[in-house]
Amino acid sequence: MKVIDLPIPEPLKKSYTVRGIEALYPPQDEAVRSGIFEGKNLLCAIPTASGKTIVAEMAMHRQVAEGGKCLYIVPLRALATEKYEDFSGKGLSVGVATGDLDRRDAYLGRNDIVVATSEKVDSLLRNKAQWLAEITLVVVDECHLIGSEDRGATLEMVIAKLRHNNPQIQVIALSATVGNPGALAGWLDAELVTSEWRPVDLREGVYWQGQIHFDNHTRKIPAGSKDDDLNLCLDTIAEGGQCLVFVNSRRNAEAFAKRAASKLKLSETTLESAADRIDRGASTELGRTLARCVKGGAAFHHAGLAAAERHEVEDGFRKGAIKVISSTPTLAAGLNLPARRVIVRDYLRFSQGGMVRIPVGEYKQMAGRAGRPHLDPYGEAVLIAKRENDREGLFETYIEAPPEEVHSQCNAENALRSHILSLITTGFARSRTDVLAFMETTFYAYEHQGRRSTIQETVERVVDDLVAAEMIDELDGWLEGTKYGNLVSRLYIDPRTAEAIVDGLRQRPPYADVGVLELLCETPDMLTLFLRKDDYEFVDRFLAERRDELWTGVPYGYDDLEGFFQSVKTTMLLLNWAEEVTDEMICERFNVGPGDIHNKVETAVWLIHATSRLAHLFSPELEEPIAELEIRVKHGIKRELLPLIKLRGIGRVRARRLFNAGLTTPEDLKAAGVRKLSPVLGEKIAARVVAQAGGKVEEIPDAETVDEPIPETPVEHQTSLSAFGGTENE
DNA sequence: GCAGCGTGCTTCTAGACAGCATGTC
DNA sequence: CTAGAAGCACGCTGC
CATH class of the missing domain: 1.10.150.20 (5' to 3' exonuclease, C-terminal subdomain)
Incomplete structure (x- = not known):
């Protein structure tokens, strides 16, 4: 199908033809034929880089032309920014909403298209943003994340809520290939488009002893160095391509980039500027190391990097100045950064109890990064076998294996507690029957239709808990959020977090920075730092001096000493930050990167804010000092x-x-x-x-x-x- | 006596969503 | 369970 013949607005057509897009890819064609312009729902389960975004974009423009408004849901902030830039400048007004980035609420809704993370949409629903009622098309990007253990339930509930509000709403779900697309499509009443088609040929193979074994041929890799992983890289670079290497730890990522930088021997000087910028901006050893690697044409990428450093690496790679990035999973699901060859070096990942294989879906995600449309003749994804029998085994477990099925996470009590509270506080449900009726519209119910499920028991138990916690009032069978419950729902914190905070506040302890911070670090919404062996002594010395200031008290016995020490260690980091210890010192003391400080601080600020709001209800005299602490932690400053x-x-x-x-x-x-x-x-x-x-x-x-x-x-x-x-x- | 190297033991391990206030020259 | 890289102490070797 030709772009000029499509029933889409002129400015969009023009933006495509300017970019050289004249005909649709086969899967896009199929999506159009499935009726997206007539308002039909669609699940488009096709490989990475085969043009899913354009399918959604065309439908959005069409909707707006008919007076509609669109919501585009993504899983990551970085993706929200990427899509925002993608959609801008094509004739429609676009807005973004994420936790750290938005237009002021009322104005946000004036846009034709709003890009937002799933949690942000949920939060907007909880805070009753009026304009959400005007949405006529919702696009769910990466919708297979419904099956994610930690965040899947949120996405599923958001979709269910939007459809509940407006049964006519058009839903377009985009996904990488999943094992059970039929089930998802069934739930969404959607047409299903699946395909293996890719604009760039993808060759998947296993490397073993100097050769990549593909299914019907092999390819020799010159042994330029003693390291197989490096040889695979050098080979691609020698023929003018770029390489993405996925490894399983930050240390490995850094070590690989160092090795690569020393072997690359590039003549170009275009890297100097990026390397210099990183070096000048770097206030930590990590940044200086990165600058040295970049100077050599290699870089590493993980969440410990400062935001500016990450961007330098991504831009440098896009411009072709950086030839190879070794990365932890940050890049697997994040930004669109394709490379000619993707090397999946570590397919085992540490988890408590031992090493675990990464899921097939994650491998496919990484492999899908191989091959840049229009730039590479083909893409290659290579797994490195570490022993003889892996050569066959990796083919079976990854290359030929079907991706995992997606299953609802909506029966997990911890997830339900928060979502059921929000159903009640926002008026989606006013009784236990209502709650159950709503749950009947979820993917969970769809998956369990005709089968015995435990959802009713879970719901009853969760509602009982919420009533007991005084977040919900139950009168004559009617459920209503209490002032406290409403606040918890709008603050978007886990009800268990709220309870822990309120327990702490109710004891009316004398105010102490340490007390507040440690209390927050004990809640499920705060992820604590990893505890190393030497840290026990380090943390213990701190406790010896300041245990009296703790609000939670030192636990008796040794049951969860590790968890407690982790919380205290995280508290120490936040205190250091608020006492103006330099990031260099913090990074060294706590073995973290600047990006980690930022993440911890950001989460802490959110929770301190929630604490001060809760203090307003339960312990008013503490509200002000806590609000002051919020500002101090936000900016990293002493009181003065x-x-x-x-x-x-x-x-x-x-x-x-x-x-x-x-x-x-x-x-x-x-x-x-x-x-x-x-x-x-x-x-x-x-x-x-x-x-x-x-x-x-x-x-x-x-x-x-x-x-x-x-x-x-x-x-x-x-x-x-x-x-x-x-x-x-x- | 000491630099340099090999050996074997210990240590350590990915990522990242969310709040809020809002009127005005 | 299905690991492996890096760092370190230690001891051997060769001069």
């Missing part, structure tokens, strides 16, 4: 910098510099004036700051500093992110 941090453009580094120069309040800055501040802050920032403090800024003509109107592009929430670059670069 609180007045300065209120100014925009001032983060932990600049505030500290001003304070040390004797300027401790906005009034001081106003009195000092732009001229005196410029040496400390730079002229531009100085002007901005003085303007905010109420001073005159005659020196600067363009004082467009005060407050911007509605931003055209999404704004990043003010977080302490800027502090992660270490030194400021303005």
Whole structure:
């Protein structure tokens, strides 16, 4: 089918033809024929990179042309940004909503297309964003994640809620290939399009002793070094391609990149700039190591990297300057970063109890990254066999194996507790019968139709729990959220987290930073740091001094000493951060990367906020000190910098510099004036700051500093992110 | 006596969603 | 269960 013949708006057609897209790929063709333009539901289960996004995009434009509004649900923030950029500039207005990125709520709904993470959509539903009622098409990207143990239930409930609100809503679900697409399609009342077709040929093989064995031929790999994994890389690079290597630990990723960098011997100098930028921005050993690798044309990628470092690596690879990335699973499901050859070096992954094979679906996900459309003649995915019998075995377990089936996670009590609370607080259900009726519309019920299921018992038990926890009132068979329950639902915290916090607050302990933080680190919403052997002593020394400040008390016995120590270690990291310990020191002390600090801080800020709101209900005298702690942890500052941090453009580094120069309040800055501040802050920032403090800024003509109107592009929430670059670069 | 190397033992291990307030020159 | 890389202490070897 030709693009010009499609019933889609002109600007979109043009954006395709400009990019050289003139005809649809076969699976896209089939999707169009299945009736997406007539409002039919669709499950499109086709390989990575075979054009799923365009299918959804065409349908969205068509919907908007007919007066509709679209919601595009993704699993990751990075993906939300990617899709936002993808959809922008083609004639429709696009917005993004994720936890750290959004347009102000009311304006968000003015867009034709809103891209959001599943949790954000759930949160918007809980907070009753009115515009959600206007959605006529919802696209569910990576919908196989319904089967994910930790987040699948959320996605499933969100879909069910949206369909409940508007039974006419069109649903387009996109997925990599799954074992049971029929079941998912059945639940969604969707047409099913499956295909193995790919725009670039994908060859999957197993490497063993100098050769890649494909199903009907082999390929010799020159032995340039003693390492097989490296040889596979060098081979691809020698013929002008790029390589993605998946390994199972951060240490392995770093070690591989170092080895690759030393062997690559590139002549180009285009890397210098990226390497220099990383090096200049790096305030940690990790960053400096990365810079050295990048200089050699190789990079590693994992969640310990600072955001800026990740972007440098991704951009450098896209531009072709970086030839190889060794990565933990961060890149497997994340951004679209294709490479000619994908090497799945480690197919075993550590889990408590031993090494476990990665799922087939995850292998397919990684393999699917091989081959860049229009750029590579073909893509290769290579598993490395470590012993003779793996040569055959890996073919069977991965290459020829069908992907896993997707099953509902909606019968898990822990997931249901939170979702049932939200059903009741938002009025989806007003009785136990209602709750069960709603659950009947889920994929879980669809999968268990005609079979005995335990969902009713689970629901009853969960409702009992919520009533006992005073989050729900039950009167004459009617269920209603209490003030407390409503708050918990809207704060989007796990009810168990809320209970733990409220238990802590109700004891009315004397306020202590340590007490609050440790309490949060004990909740299921906070993932704690890994505990190494030497950490026991490290943590114990801290406890010896400050155990009196704990709100939870030191547990008796040795039942869960490890869990407790993990929480205390995480508490220590957060305290260090709020006491202005440098990221370099924190990384060294806790064996983490800057990205880890950011993640821990972000989660902690969210939970501290929730705690202060809960304190308002249960222990009002604690609300204010907790709110103050929230600001301190958010920015990573001691109490004395609180007045300065209120100014925009001032983060932990600049505030500290001003304070040390004797300027401790906005009034001081106003009195000092732009001229005196410029040496400390730079002229531009100085002007901005003085303007905010109420001073005159005659020196600067363009004082467009005060407050911007509605931003055209999404704004990043003010977080302490800027502090992660270490030194400021303005 | 000591640098350099090999051996064997110990240690360690991926990722990442979510809140909020909102009027105005 | 289905592991393997890196770091380290130690001891041997060769000069």
